[in-house]
Amino acid sequence: MESWTAPDVPALPGRGPALRLHDTATGEPREAVRPGAERATMYVCGITPYDATHLGHAATMITFDLVNRYWRDQGLEVDYAQNVTDVDEPLFERAERDGTDWQVLGLRETALYREDMESLSVIPPRHYIGAVETIPLVGKAVAELLESGGAYRHDSGDVYYSVAAAPAFGEESNYDRETMLGYFRERGGDPDREGKRDPLDPILWNAPREGEPSWDSAVGPGRPGWHIECACIALEHLGTTIDVQGGGSDLIFPHHEMSAAHAESLTGDRPFARAYVHTGMIGLDGEKMSKSLGNLVFVSKLRAEGVDPAAVRLALLAGHYRADRQWTRAGLAEAELRLGRWREACSRELAVPAGAMLTAVRGRLADDLDAAGALAVVDAWASETLSAGGDDPSAPALARDTIEGLLGIDCSRLLCDMSSLGTLQQSVADSPRRQRSRN
Numbered sequence: 523m524e525s526w527t528a529p530d531v532p533a534l535p536g537r538g539p540a541l542r543l544h545d546t547a548t549g550e551p552r553e554a555v556r557p558g559a560e561r562a563t564m565y566v567c568g569i570t571p572y573d574a575t576h577l578g579h580a581a582t583m584i585t586f587d588l589v590n591r592y593w594r595d596q597g598l599e600v601d602y603a604q605n606v607t608d609v610d611e612p613l614f615e616r617a618e619r620d621g622t623d624w625q626v627l628g629l630r631e632t633a634l635y636r637e638d639m640e641s642l643s644v645i646p647p648r649h650y651i652g653a654v655e656t657i658p659l660v661g662k663a664v665a666e667l668l669e670s671g672g673a674y675r676h677d678s679g680d681v682y683y684s685v686a687a688a689p690a691f692g693e694e695s696n697y698d699r700e701t702m703l704g705y706f707r708e709r710g711g712d713p714d715r716e717g718k719r720d721p722l723d724p725i726l727w728n729a730p731r732e733g734e735p736s737w738d739s740a741v742g743p744g745r746p747g748w749h750i751e752c753a754c755i756a757l758e759h760l761g762t763t764i765d766v767q768g769g770g771s772d773l774i775f776p777h778h779e780m781s782a783a784h785a786e787s788l789t790g791d792r793p794f795a796r797a798y799v800h801t802g803m804i805g806l807d808g809e810k811m812s813k814s815l816g817n818l819v820f821v822s823k824l825r826a827e828g829v830d831p832a833a834v835r836l837a838l839l840a841g842h843y844r845a846d847r848q849w850t851r852a853g854l855a856e857a858e859l860r861l862g863r864w865r866e867a868c869s870r871e872l873a874v875p876a877g878a879m880l881t882a883v884r885g886r887l888a889d890d891l892d893a894a895g896a897l898a899v900v901d902a903w904a905s906e907t908l909s910a911g912g913d914d915p916s917a918p919a920l921a922r923d924t925i926e927g928l929l930g931i932d933c934s935r936l937l938c939d940m941s942s943l944g945t946l947q948q949s950v951a952d953s954p955r956r957q958r959s960r961n
């Protein structure tokens with residue numbers, strides 16, 4: 523599947539320390555890439571294109587974009603794969619509700635996602651793969667699992683994976699059985715279906731259903747399940763034992779546990795990923811952002827309102843990627859102000875030297891992507907440049923390259939309309955949080 527246009531990523535002098543990321547499986551930070559390796563592999567679960575990209579998706583993709591950028595800065599060749607679940611129940615349900623064709627809906631929302639990612643300066647994956655184009659591969663994998671005893675056919679014709687046959691089931695999430703059952707029920711599983719060997723067994727292959735699309739495959743007609751789709755794409759395009767398996771924290775179970783189990787059953791190699799990395803959820807004004815509450819904030823809608831995508835990116839980078847955090851208008855206004863200051867400092871002819879800033883930004887990012895810490899480092903440099911001036915003619919260019927290369931924020935242009943800065947300052951001052959802090 524076609525991805526999107528890559529942003530410019532300037533090369534930077536020198537190199538930072540190895541990147542350490544918090545691994546969900548071990549509960550500890552670890553170097554995902556083996557010391558001495560020249561290539562890094564990452565798989566990040568992509569969208570099911572039944573709706574537009576919301577800020578939760580954006581936060582996840584920006585997080586792994588920081589990983590991608592940091593690894594490239596380390597001189598590593600980054601092999602990155604992402605899927606598009608372009609056939610699944612949510613697509614059929616939304617298409618039915620809207621009286622549209624599920625394929626048209628999927629193509630439209632995938633196109634919008636590409637535009638959103640490009641606007642946010644996210645480096646595209648090398649392998650951008652749809653579920654539909656993966657069907658022959660999944661069919662073959664399911665047939666293999668049936669043959670090895672890792673899977674069984676249900677009376678309905680559906681094929682299930684047997685968690686009892688998994689080499690290390692539970693080692694990715696570390697959840698107890700009760701927690702697993704709760705999330706399995708909540709997140710698309712079918713623990714109560716009769717005729718399964720274990721309530722936690724996930725579906726690998728859906729037999730043909732009335733009114734749903736179906737494809738021929740090595741395991742017969744039907745369509746693939748979701749977890750096996752990601753396992754197959756990762757194995758096919760990245761190989762066994764990838765460095766990072768990434769996604770939102772709502773994918774810890776069942777999705778990533780099951781994908782890892784499928785891949786480990788198919789290859790005999792474990793772990794499936796050296797680090798399982800998960801991003802926190804984005805809430806809106808104190809509430810969880812979710813489609814059931816109808817309070818999703820879409821990237822495309824912010825763009826249509828004229829919000830600079832670089833400010834959206836900065837606002838999302840202002841909190842730690844693993845923390846559940848809130849999206850607020852005040853946070854966006856602060857990001858717009860920060861962007862204005864950075865751009866102004868970067869546009870100076872002379873600035874305070876930026877070498878120490880580059881070192882410090884690398885240091886913050888290497889420590890489990892402390893983006894907020896990295897932003898504070900740039901803030902300090904920009905404040906000093908704006909207040910003291912500085913005398914280094916090469917500093918503005920190095921600062922721009924640092925900010926763009928490592929953080930993905932383009933500071934090569936000024937805010938076009940400086941009069942808007944006054945309005946922004948006012949809206950920050952009027953925000954509820956600021957009012958509280960004054961009381």
Ligand code: ZN
Binds near residue numbers: 567568605752777781
């Ligand atoms: Zn996935």
